[in-house]
Amino acid sequence: MISPSKPYLIAPSILSADFARLGEEVEKVLESGADVIHFDVMDNHYVPNLTFGSMICKALRDYGIDAPIDVHLMVSPVDSMIEQFLEAGASIITFHPEASGHIDRSLQLIKDGGAECGLVLNPATPLHYLDYVMDKVDQILLMSVNPGYGGQSFIEGTLDKVRQVRQRIITSGRDIRLEVDGGVKASNIRAIAEAGADMFVAGSAIFNQEDYKAAIDAMRVELALANNC
Numbered sequence: 001m002i003s004p005s006k007p008y009l010i011a012p013s014i015l016s017a018d019f020a021r022l023g024e025e026v027e028k029v030l031e032s033g034a035d036v037i038h039f040d041v042m043d044n045h046y047v048p049n050l051t052f053g054s055m056i057c058k059a060l061r062d063y064g065i066d067a068p069i070d071v072h073l074m075v076s077p078v079d080s081m082i083e084q085f086l087e088a089g090a091s092i093i094t095f096h097p098e099a100s101g102h103i104d105r106s107l108q109l110i111k112d113g114g115a116e117c118g119l120v121l122n123p124a125t126p127l128h129y130l131d132y133v134m135d136k137v138d139q140i141l142l143m144s145v146n147p148g149y150g151g152q153s154f155i156e157g158t159l160d161k162v163r164q165v166r167q168r169i170i171t172s173g174r175d176i177r178l179e180v181d182g183g184v185k186a187s188n189i190r191a192i193a194e195a196g197a198d199m200f201v202a203g204s205a206i207f208n209q210e211d212y213k214a215a216i217d218a219m220r221v222e223l224a225l226a227n228n229c
C-alpha cells in the first residue's frame, strides 16, 4: 500500500507544472511535502485535450523519482495504456469505467502488473460502476470537475458523492483510498476531508503558486483541523 501511515495524502497534479523543467518540478514538489505525484494522461478522444504518455513516466523514474506515481488515465480504450504504464513504473493506475469494455479485466491487468488499481467517476457518472468491484479496487477517484483541464472550479455536489462512497467503503470492510480530483485548494480541502476523502489531487493550487511548500503546508493545516473533528 502507498504510505498507509499517513491519514491524508496530497498528490500534486503535474498538469500544471512547467513541462520544460518537469524533473526539477517533481523533485521540488516532493521536497515541499507532496506524498504522491498525480499524472494526468489525456488522449484528445476520451477527453478534449492531449497531455503525455508512458515515456514521460519512465523518464521521471530514470531521472530518479521514486515517489509513488498515481496515473490517472483519461484515455479510451484503456488496456494498451495500462500495459505501457506498468512497464514505465506507475505505482497506481486508475481509469474511467466508461472507457473500458471490460472493467474487471482492466482492473485485473493492473493488479497482475504489480500496481494498485482504481476507478475514476466523473461528476455525473453513477456509483453503480462500483457495485461488483469493491473487492478489487485499492482506490476510488471522484472527479470534482469534468475531466480534461486543470484550473477549473470544484463542483460542490461532489461532497455528497464523497459521503456516499465513504459509506460504501466502510460497508466493504476494505482499506480503499478515496481520492478527489479537480479544483481542490486550501479553502475547500477540509470540507472534502470531512466528507470522507483521504487523498487530494491539486494541480493549479500548488504549481501556480510561487512557494509550493507554503501551498502544501496550508493544505496540511486545514487537514489537521479535519482530522481533529
Ligand SMILES: O=C(CO)[C@H](O)[C@H](O)COP(=O)(O)O
Binding pocket: 013, 015, 016, 038, 040, 072, 145, 146, 147, 148, 149, 150, 151, 152, 181, 182, 183, 184, 201, 202, 203, 204, 205
Ligand atoms: O484530472 C484532472 C483534470 O482532468 C486534473 O488532475 C485536475 O484537474 C487537477 O487540476 P486542478 O487542481 O488545477 O483542478
Ligand SMILES: [Fe+2]
Binding pocket: 013, 038, 039, 040, 072, 181, 201
Ligand atoms: Fe487527474
